[in-house]
Amino acid sequence: MIRQSNSQIGVHSEIGKLRKVFLHSPGHEVELMTPRNASELLYNDIIYFKNIVAGHSQLKSVLSLVSTVLEVSDCLEDVLENEEARNKLLDKILEFQGCPELKSELFALPASELTRALVTGVPLKRNTLESLLSPKTYSIVPLPNMYFMRDTSMVVGNRVIASRMASSVRFAESLIMRTIYEYHPELKGYGLLLDASKEIKDPHFTIEGGDILVINEDLLLVGISERTTPKALDTLVDALLKARNEEKKTEPFNVLCVILPRERSTIHLDMIFTVANKEQAVVYSPYVLGRERARVVRIRVKPDGDKKFKEVEDLILGLRSVGVRMDPIPCGGDDPLHQQREQWNSGANLFSFAPGKVISYIHEHTLRACESAGFKIMSAKDAVKHPTLLQSNYPLIVTVEGSELSRGGGGPRCMTCPVLRDPV
Template sequence: MSNLYVGSEIGQLRRVLVHRPRRALTHLTPSNCHDLLFDDVLAVEDAGKEHDIFVNTLKSQGVEVLLLTDLLADTLGVAEAKEWLLSTQISKYRFGETFANDVRCFLSDLPNLELAKILTGGLTFGEMPMKSSSMLQSMYGPNDFIIEPLPNHLFTRDTSCWVYGGVSINPMAKTARQRETNHLRAIYRWHPTFAGQDFIKYYGDEEKNYDRSTIEGGDVLVIGRGAVLIGLSERTTAQGVEQLASSLFKHNQAKQVIAIELPKDRSCMHLDTVMTHMREDTFSVYPNVIPNDANCWSLTGDESGKVVTKQQDSYIHTIEKALHVDKLNMITTGGDSFEAEREQWNDANNVLTVSPGVVVGYERNTYTNEKYDKAGITVLPIPSDELGRGRGGARCMSCPIERDGI
């Protein structure tokens, strides 16, 4: 079996993919950050230092850390990958034949690392030295983007997610993030770490219009024992969940998918912003968003790919049955109602479990961290003065590609 395998949310984390953004953050301004799905602009150097602390914390727990920019640069070293990425990311439909060709000529001459940084970090008209005969160049100003930056690549959790013996390469809901998916398609197809390895691509590997069948990894919790918990959020639809569930059953990789409905709201963009798995019987939860009577369904199926859906009375009982535990311990966000709301907004629930009962979380969430500590959960604190402004915590910023089961 390939060691590209994620068997749970809580088993020992062995390998993880993260992204340390720099160029994309330098292109983030108060006038464009909302279009790019950021609530604020970040201090670039400080965000980088905080990310380094995050990476070093993971390494101190024996986790091998892969950096997206490096993987992308290596992938661009494969001629076929480079040609495919430049033609999909700089397509004639996006820019017109003439300008697309000129931009591709300029980019293809750059060193692979520089090209990887531009593909993830953006390129303005002023930064391209070539003169094009296309009408486009004279219609835009020097600060307009040819290639929009992708600051949300920081959240590697969403673009692809490993579930047991395979990966879902996720069609993203928002235009500002859809180009991210092609970077992951190229890496999983051509990078030496993945090319020729024995793993399943469940969903999303083809370039086509997925219409409303969107899914993002922040909503997908691989809770173990053949079960997967998925949030129906602002970004992950019932249609997307059915597609992934069907493929999991077809490949005999999961026995059950549990879907839970979330409010379609920015403050709880993904399931993992309001609920994460910390130990076999322990979850963090923000009850204001996930009440005990939240709508919940159980999806099962077989190798024909057919999905059978049944509504359940209680998501907690459904998870208890799937995990074979008598009673779940739900640790709610700490403090009074004001403090809890603030800490949820600052990703108190969005912790990354590195081994059972050991999690990485933002140090600023003191009330919630204290509750974790009292419940016997060890919190490895990381700073978030800048990183936290992107509205994502340690789980959002990590895509496990190798992790033990339970």
């Protein structure tokens, strides 16, 4: 039973009807990438700005029809009006970037200008010999990954996880989201479940939202990947246990840990598995069901802290072992070639805005597989023209143009951070 509360945040499943969601519309920070720094900034290539803006605009238009969309920059500007929030955030970012001398200059900026500076960066001033000879371009680096909202924070139950990013180029994003959740008046919850953003100096402690799927109140799926470490997961399990005891929950809970291969296309669990309906998920079959399937370890945790670890045969059977049926829909269909190509371009990375209502990139063979599983397909443009169709009783996939967005390394789930969902 999901506890009702006055919390303004709450995510107890992957598919509950969406009420609030964070987005960050890509801006000038994306245009600051060059062929030289693209790889360092975690991109496969530099991307064409106008096309990603158009694709992201489709995503935002659809989500605005079914939920309240919170733009990160707007929320950041709101909290930077608070002197305490401004002071704490600047101290953390400037300490990490190694430029505390900028504090007085930045602190004096209006909230709108400071928001812009934190997102698009502050160029290095060449006013000393050291700075003149420095290979750095920025004192505060731009944040071109910011539109991948999923990774830097997440809501689990009525609490927040502030991520500790695997790459230092994304640390500031997590600090920004941590500050927004702490100070924004529309994001009241039960506080932090895990503040991993403070673990900056521990290379064995990283955790990102793309690796965490909330199946129900008593079950999480967590990817152990190049972005999320076993040490962080152990800490998360302990934090969950403490939070549940505080909330007087007396049932055991389970965590299914999926050990992902260290590959560019599998940086997070949601690149091979996303939930589309109450009993349906889009999966990358080779790593979920095939001979190369990822190892899966089930952790069962009792209220007294007793933990039992058991390896299960695969993710689908692991879900069944804890009472969850999930029929797989193959990303790319049944052809291994199409599976590889479409998974590489985030074909398994879908975002649910209600049970059986999902947003996907346009991947021909994945969409055919979804149609065979009972889904109807509609373009984002048609959804905007005929919004009542989004309330239909049949399973529906809304497609957005993602050929350019996917080159950044993520799909619709990567670009969204749900804040509030209805119970299922």
